[in-house]
Amino acid sequence: MNDLxxxxxxxxxxxxxxxxxxxVLCTGLLKLAIAILIICAxxxxxxxxQNNKYEVKQKLLDLINRL
Numbered sequence: 206m207n208d209l210x211x212x213x214x215x216x217x218x219x220x221x222x223x224x225x226x227x228x229v230l231c232t233g234l235l236k237l238a239i240a241i242l243i244i245c246a247x248x249x250x251x252x253x254x255q256n257n258k259y260e261v262k263q264k265l266l267d268l269i270n271r272l
Contacts, residue, residue: 254261
């Protein structure tokens with residue numbers, strides 16, 4: 206019995222994460238989470254391009270010249 210308590214004490218974060226993952230998969234929230242991640246990535250990329258226009262332009266020109 207003491208070993209079982211120790212197991213749950215040592216791995217409670219993994220157990221809670223596993224239960225949450227099962228709930229997300231069963232309820233269809235995975236599509237929402239993926240959509241939110243894609244939106245956040247788009248915001249980050251757009252902000253980076255806006256703040257570093259010259260560097261991005263040079264990198265794109267180098268890429269085009271390699272092709």
